[in-house]
Amino acid sequence: MIVAAADTANLRLDELQRALARALPSASLTTEGGPPLELSPATDPPVLARADVIEDDALRVHRVAGAPEAPFLAFLDGTQRSDLVAHTNDGAPIVLGVVGAVIREWTGGRGATWSHGRQQRLYAPRAAMLPAEWDAVTSLGLTAIDTSANDAGLAEAHPAAHRDAAIQQIQSDRGQLEQRLAQRWCAERAEALYVDGGLRGSVVLARASQTVGVIKSHRTLFGDRAARRVIFALAAGERTSVFAVASPSMVPVASWYLRLHERAGRDPLWGLVRVEVRHEPDAPRAALRSRADGISARILAERTPTAHPDARWDTMAYGIRDCEVFLRATQ
Amino acid sequence: MTAALVLGRVVATERKPNTPHEFSFWTALDSPVGIGTIVRVEGPDPVNGVIPRVYGVVTEGFSYTDLQTPLHDVLGHDGRPSAESLSATRRTEIRLYTAAVLRHLPEEPLQPVPMGEVYLADVDDVAVALRMDAYLRAGANTGIPVGIYRAGGIEAPIYLDADFLVGPEAAHLNITGVSGLATKTSAIEWLLASTFAHFPLQKGSVAAVCFNVKGPDLCFLDQPGELDEADRALYQAMGVPAAPFANVQYFAPYTAKGFTLNTLRSNEALSQNVWPLTWGLREVMQYAEVLLNKEDVDAKADAFIDFIRERVLDREFTDDGFAKTHRVQSFADLEDWFRDLLRTVEQQNRGEHWRTHHVATIRKVRNRLSNISTRCAGLVTDEGTVSDLPFGAFDDRAVYVVDVAGLEEDAQDLVFARVVTKLREHLERRDLGVNHVMVFVDELNKYAPADGADTYVRKMLLDIAERGRYLGLVLFSAQQFRSQVHRRVVGNAGTSLYGRMDGDELATPGYAVLSPATRTKLATLEKGQLMVRHPHFTQPIFVRFPRPAVMRGRDGAERFPQAQEMTLDAAVARALRRLDPSITVGWVQEVVGPHDDADVLRARDVTLRTRPDDVKAFFAAQFRRIVPAEQPRVRPPRGLRVPRGANPYGDDEPPEEPPF
Numbered sequence: 001m002i003v004a005a006a007d008t009a010n011l012r013l014d015e016l017q018r019a020l021a022r023a024l025p026s027a028s029l030t031t032e033g034g035p036p037l038e039l040s041p042a043t044d045p046p047v048l049a050r051a052d053v054i055e056d057d058a059l060r061v062h063r064v065a066g067a068p069e070a071p072f073l074a075f076l077d078g079t080q081r082s083d084l085v086a087h088t089n090d091g092a093p094i095v096l097g098v099v100g101a102v103i104r105e106w107t108g109g110r111g112a113t114w115s116h117g118r119q120q121r122l123y124a125p126r127a128a129m130l131p132a133e134w135d136a137v138t139s140l141g142l143t144a145i146d147t148s149a150n151d152a153g154l155a156e157a158h159p160a161a162h163r164d165a166a167i168q169q170i171q172s173d174r175g176q177l178e179q180r181l182a183q184r185w186c187a188e189r190a191e192a193l194y195v196d197g198g199l200r201g202s203v204v205l206a207r208a209s210q211t212v213g214v215i216k217s218h219r220t221l222f223g224d225r226a227a228r229r230v231i232f233a234l235a236a237g238e239r240t241s242v243f244a245v246a247s248p249s250m251v252p253v254a255s256w257y258l259r260l261h262e263r264a265g266r267d268p269l270w271g272l273v274r275v276e277v278r279h280e281p282d283a284p285r286a287a288l289r290s291r292a293d294g295i296s297a298r299i300l301a302e303r304t305p306t307a308h309p310d311a312r313w314d315t316m317a318y319g320i321r322d323c324e325v326f327l328r329a330t331q
Numbered sequence: 332m333t334a335a336l337v338l339g340r341v342v343a344t345e346r347k348p349n350t351p352h353e354f355s356f357w358t359a360l361d362s363p364v365g366i367g368t369i370v371r372v373e374g375p376d377p378v379n380g381v382i383p384r385v386y387g388v389v390t391e392g393f394s395y396t397d398l399q400t401p402l403h404d405v406l407g408h409d410g411r412p413s414a415e416s417l418s419a420t421r422r423t424e425i426r427l428y429t430a431a432v433l434r435h436l437p438e439e440p441l442q443p444v445p446m447g448e449v450y451l452a453d454v455d456d457v458a459v460a461l462r463m464d465a466y467l468r469a470g471a472n473t474g475i476p477v478g479i480y481r482a483g484g485i486e487a488p489i490y491l492d493a494d495f496l497v498g499p500e501a502a503h504l505n506i507t508g509v510s511g512l513a514t515k516t517s518a519i520e521w522l523l524a525s526t527f528a529h530f531p532l533q534k535g536s537v538a539a540v541c542f543n544v545k546g547p548d549l550c551f552l553d554q555p556g557e558l559d560e561a562d563r564a565l566y567q568a569m570g571v572p573a574a575p576f577a578n579v580q581y582f583a584p585y586t587a588k589g590f591t592l593n594t595l596r597s598n599e600a601l602s603q604n605v606w607p608l609t610w611g612l613r614e615v616m617q618y619a620e621v622l623l624n625k626e627d628v629d630a631k632a633d634a635f636i637d638f639i640r641e642r643v644l645d646r647e648f649t650d651d652g653f654a655k656t657h658r659v660q661s662f663a664d665l666e667d668w669f670r671d672l673l674r675t676v677e678q679q680n681r682g683e684h685w686r687t688h689h690v691a692t693i694r695k696v697r698n699r700l701s702n703i704s705t706r707c708a709g710l711v712t713d714e715g716t717v718s719d720l721p722f723g724a725f726d727d728r729a730v731y732v733v734d735v736a737g738l739e740e741d742a743q744d745l746v747f748a749r750v751v752t753k754l755r756e757h758l759e760r761r762d763l764g765v766n767h768v769m770v771f772v773d774e775l776n777k778y779a780p781a782d783g784a785d786t787y788v789r790k791m792l793l794d795i796a797e798r799g800r801y802l803g804l805v806l807f808s809a810q811q812f813r814s815q816v817h818r819r820v821v822g823n824a825g826t827s828l829y830g831r832m833d834g835d836e837l838a839t840p841g842y843a844v845l846s847p848a849t850r851t852k853l854a855t856l857e858k859g860q861l862m863v864r865h866p867h868f869t870q871p872i873f874v875r876f877p878r879p880a881v882m883r884g885r886d887g888a889e890r891f892p893q894a895q896e897m898t899l900d901a902a903v904a905r906a907l908r909r910l911d912p913s914i915t916v917g918w919v920q921e922v923v924g925p926h927d928d929a930d931v932l933r934a935r936d937v938t939l940r941t942r943p944d945d946v947k948a949f950f951a952a953q954f955r956r957i958v959p960a961e962q963p964r965v966r967p968p969r970g971l972r973v974p975r976g977a978n979p980y981g982d983d984e985p986p987e988e989p990p991f
Contacts (some may be wrong), residue, residue: 071419109421110360304416308403318420325397325423 010120013083016096016140020086024136027086027094037082037095037167051222054254054281055242055288059227062239062289064258068297070192072212074105074114074185075319077196078178079327080170084163085122091159092128094137097121097145097170100327101177103185103193104319111322115184117177118330123147123166127155145169179204186210192298196320199253199276206251206278212295213253213276216315218269222255232268234259239296242288244279254279254288258296260303261314271314275299338362338483339428339449341372352432354387354444357425363483364389364428366848367873369452369460374445381437385444386452386460387430388870390846396422429846431870433460457487462867466492475529476569477522477828477863478874488569489874491826493531495866497767501825502800505775507813508830512858515809516548518828519771520879522807526769527728528571535766536727539807540720540754542747543734544773550596551887552730553579553604556880565877575881576730582608582720583734584710584742589932590902591894593709593737595884598891602909607939608733611715612661614749615703616640621748621787622703622741631692632699638688639696643668650686652679661715662704669697707742716936722753725764744788747778751791751804758802767803770795775810779817789817796823814839829853829862829871845871899928903935910938911946922951930954 011019017029053059078101085094098120105114120142126134127148138144147165148154154165178195179202185193186208199205199213222245223231231240239258246252253276261271277295280288302317310321339358343349354372358364366389374383398404408414435441436459450456457480458464466473467490474490495501504522508514523539530537543549555575558566566573581604583594591597596605615622619636628636639659642648648668649656652675657668672693676685683690704711720731733750735743751770757763772778772792779792795806796819808824810816814836821827832853836842842850849871853862859878862871882890897905900923904916923931934953943949 068417071417073419075420106419106421109419111420111423301417302420304407304414304418305398305420305422306403306407308406309397309399313403318418318422322420322423 011140011142013085013096016085016122016142019140020094020136023139024086024088024133026089027133027136028089029086030084037084037163045219047220049220049222049245049247050224051227051243051245051255053227053241053243055256055285055292059223059230059241059243061230061234062241062293064237064239064293064296064300066293066297068301069294070298071106071301072194072298072317072319073107073191074103074189075194075196075317075323076101076103076178076182076185077320077323077327078102078174079324079331080174081331082123082167082170087159088129088133090128090130092125092133093159093163093166095123095163095166095170096142097123097166097173098331099170099174099177100331101174101181102323102326103181104323104326106319111319111326113326115181116326116330117181119143119173119177121145121170121173123169125154125157125162125165127152128157128162145173175201178202182208182211192295194299194302194317194319196316196323199278200245200247200250203251206253206276209278211277212299214299214315214317214320215274215276216312218272218274222274231257231272234272236260236262236271237300239275239292242292244281245276246279252279253277254292256292256296258299260300273299273315335450335453337448338364338370338451341444341446341449342427343443343446349444349446351435351441351443353429354385354432355427355429356449357427358449360424360426362426363451364392364426365482366390366392366852368482369433369457369480369872370430371450371452371456371460372444372447373450374447376445378440378442379437383442383445383447384436385447386433386436386456387444388433388460388872389428390431390870391429391848393427393429394424395427396424398422431846433869434462451483451485452487453485454487457485457489461489461872463490463492465867466490466494473531473534475522476525476571477826477865478861478876479565479568480872480874486568489863489872491863491865492867493526493529493534495825497526497530497534497537497769497805498800498803500800501866503796503806503824504808504826504828505813505816505821505824506807506809506828506830506861507811507832507836509833510811512831514830514856514858514861515773516884517859517879518830518861518876519807519809520549520552520881521876523730523769523771524576524880525569525571527576530728530767536764537767537769538725538727538765539730539769539771540750541730541732541771542743542750542773543732543736544743545736547595547736547884547888548773549732549771550581550594550734550884551601551882551891552576552732554601554882554887554891556878556882556886558878558880562877562880565875566880573877573880578726578729579604579732580721580729581605581732581734582718584608584707584738584746586737586896587708589709589712589928590899591897591905594734595736595888595893596734596891597894599894599905599908601891602905607718607936608720608746609710609712609716609718609936610749611712611717612659612665613644613715614717614719615707615711615745616644618745618748618752618787619700621745622706623699628696628699631689632696635688635692635696636700638686639665639700650675662701662711662713664715666697666701669693669701673697706739707745710738710742710746712936716933716940718936718940720750720753721764722757723762723764725768727765729765744778744786747772747788748791751795755795755799755802755804758804767805769805769807771807771809773809775808775816775820776812779808779820781815781817792820793817796820812836814841825866827864829856829864830860831856831858899931903931906935906939907946907950910942914947918947922947922954924954926954 080099083096085096100118102116103114104111122142122144124137125148126146147169183204193210195211195213198215205211236259240256242254242256245255255276257274263270305318307313307316307318307321339356341356368389370387372385473493475493476488477491478489480487480489506515541549553575563573583592586593643659647656653671659665659668735746754768779789837850860875862873864871900919901916904914904919907914938950
């Protein structure tokens with residue numbers, strides 16, 4: 001629930017803490033700094049999910065051959081940063097969240113910003129705060145988001161639960177910002193858009209013909225044991241058969257695994273990405289194959305230049321790294 | 332101020348902060364910035380109510396990408412350099428520049444350069460940045476164009492301040508650069524033309540004396556050279572006429588035979604402004620120390636030379652036992668005097684001394700002095716004939732070229748010492764004819780070396796460098812290796828120009844103040860480019876100058892070939908034709924008849940010096956005065972016998988008198 005003020009306000013953390021100290025003297029400020037909350041250990045458990053192969057009878061290896069028809073001209077990525085501003089006397093966290101998203105377009109080998117969005121908000125569980133405390137938060141000139149608005153149980157929750165709720169809300173805000181930029185791209189441009197992450201969470205992204213989602217992490221792994229054996233054995237430049245990914249809460253997409261770099265001597269997931277594109281249930285298998293090969297060739301072409309010095313260079317395209325550098329510079 | 336595009340942005344980090352004298356900025360990859368480009372920074376925040384403006388010149392440039400190690404690029408190309416990526420992305424690249432501050436506006440408080448926007452300096456900015464606005468304003472107007480600054484399509488004339496080039500605030504100019512690129516001589520010729528065109532009226536008159544020390548470099552300053560459209564555009568932009576010098580006078584000594592002038596400008600078509608440069612005993616004795624080796628001539632010899640200078644030259648002189656009263660006015664007279672003196676000493680058996688001077692010393696001095704007319708043959712005459720620069724009647728905007736290229740080193744030193752001293756004397760008395768003289772000396776490595784003996788010429792150059800500006804005597808000097816020239820000579824040059832430099836020379840400590848990029852640029856400068864240091868410029872500036880509008884020495888030597896060695900009659904006819912074009916070789920032969928060469932040459936020199944209205948009559952009259960008379964046969968006195976090989980001076984000269 002958005003309570004007050006515009007998202008365009010821009011306050012440094014220390015400025016915000018001084019303002020909060022004036023508005024709410026009883027607040028316990030977090031002045032010793034610390035890493036962003038996103039760097040806390042992930043709590044999502046690893047998941048194995050079902051994969052319905054739609055290109056072949058069973059998941060198998062396809063060698064991607066030939067040059068791409070055209071390179072990706074644009075890349076979409078978003079970032080978020082959450083910092084703890086203060087705690088109330090009851091331990092409810094007040095979190096400053098900054099999210100940004102950008103589409104960078106490449107022409108003549110040089111990247112330029114096609115569209116950029118940024119917002120800065122305060123996140124706090126109103127249900128766990130005194131009215132005066134909430135009023136103080138809303139008086140600081142930033143949009144204040146009540147992280148307990150959709151969960152009455154949070155009124156008596158563990159402070160860490162409030163923090164997780166804030167992070168999830170910030171993540172959601174980041175997704176929405178990315179979707180807004182992607183929606184604009186799809187409305188105005190016909191060229192393919194390389195999206196960092198999956199498409200399933202957004203109807204707009206999942207149904208657009210221009211978007212190609214590339215997932216670098218594999219907390220959710222699709223396929224049974226036999227399928228996983230195929231996935232792990234992929235060599236550089238090989239992909240799996242296309243399979244459909246569907247779940248009740250998300251938009252169905254077509255997906256496949258693609259090995260970007262040889263994993264020799266490394267983790268089986270090293271250099272492995274999963275690609276998501278619009279699901280076309282009625283498309284013949286040959287068309288599916290052709291599309292998957294064409295998109296895979298484009299993604300493989302993005303291996304150069306490498307995304308060094310980013311540690312995730314084995315799965316990250318340089319265009320996405322460029323977006324991240326831009327977002328860091330403007331955060 | 333024009334509404335210019337933002338060219339870059341000032342950046343600073345904690346590890347590399349900006350200072351009041353240096354800052355960093357980045358630009359787009361296609362920006363026209365390079366080493367030497369002048370930029371303007373607009374500060375974002377006012378200081379004391381004024382937006383600070385900083386001018387700087389780019390001294391260093393960097394480019395890099397986000398590549399952490401070259402291995403990552405190898406990895407990205409699978410180890411194959413030819414593996415071209417089909418992606419649209421390229422590594423992000425930066426162009427980062429370091430600039431040295433030229434000027435802050437306002438000047439106070441002097442603060443570090445702010446994180447402002449960077450613009451390419453326009454013509455007005457360049458004038459302000461280099462503080463030229465102070466001397467280009469109406470009322471001052473003492474600017475002398477030295478070249479054009481070019482960057483990003485902007486062309487701005489760069490001016491030197493005449494008060495700091497010719498004096499009295501500072502003075503002197505030194506140019507250095509490798510040989511063979513025609514930079515040094517061309518730059519001097521261009522700058523002389525520019526000075527003549529722009530020298531402020533209120534500062535009076537100016538002339539130039541150039542010593543041509545090698546080849547035909549300065550021999551055709553009055554002949555038009557080849558210029559292209561680009562050169563003409565530069566001349567027009569700087570308001571200098573693209574024409575050769577209108578008033579040039581050449582002076583050169585004769586060859587050893589004395590028939591023709593010892594210069595590469597000896598073609599008859601160009602002889603109208605070429606004059607002989609000859610001196611007699613009086614002129615040489617004033618500068619005897621230039622020619623006499625200090626290690627050879629000791630205090631006793633010095634004393635005897637002083638005696639000759641003060642008691643013998645131009646005076647009636649006789650002594651007990653002398654055969655006659657001498658009036659020594661030439662080397663020939665001096666030789667007579669020595670013979671009489673030594674004969675007297677021997678005849679009167681006075682022992683080893685004459686007037687406290689030892690006979691050995693007398694012989695030594697005689698040997699050294701009479702040797703001068705041999706070593707400086709063509710310049711120094713036995714007869715004392717003097718033909719000199721027009722001291723006292725110098726013309727405004729005239730160039731006087733003294734061609735000493737064909738002379739021995741000693742003779743070059745003598746010419747240089749005497750001409751400069753005369754210039755100085757006349758300037759001190761304010762009767763030279765002009766208020767300022769620019770003296771151009773090439774090969775300063777040779778005349779004012781950092782190491783080596785403290786010669787008369789070096790002392791004189793030091794004196795000009797340190798005190799000449801008060802007199803209007805300005806030294807324009809050139810050399811290949813600035814590091815090997817005496818520090819006080821180059822250090823006193825208010826303005827320094829640098830052409831393309833040798834890498835070894837740039838590695839010497841004198842260039843440590845320049846950034847590596849500036850040194851690299853200096854090592855690769857094109858013809859026609861210079862780096863300029865001037866008292867008003869807080870940093871060196873690169874400029875481009877046009878080719879001089881005069882004929883290059885090499886072209887002139889081809890177009891006007893040197894005259895062949897000729898007979899005495901032909902040489903005399905040619906010399907006199909400058910005064911009377913109707914004179915022919917046949918007429919000369921008829922007039923000179925049986926007279927010997929020395930008489931003919933003497934008649935020629937007198938005629939040239941006098942420049943009579945009726946040249947033929949005057950020349951012919953010289954021979955009527957010569958009455959050949961038979962000399963009475965007098966037995967010469969017996970000389971002091973010195974066995975051959977026992978000469979204490981090691982000269983092994985033949986005995987002066989034949990033995991009985």
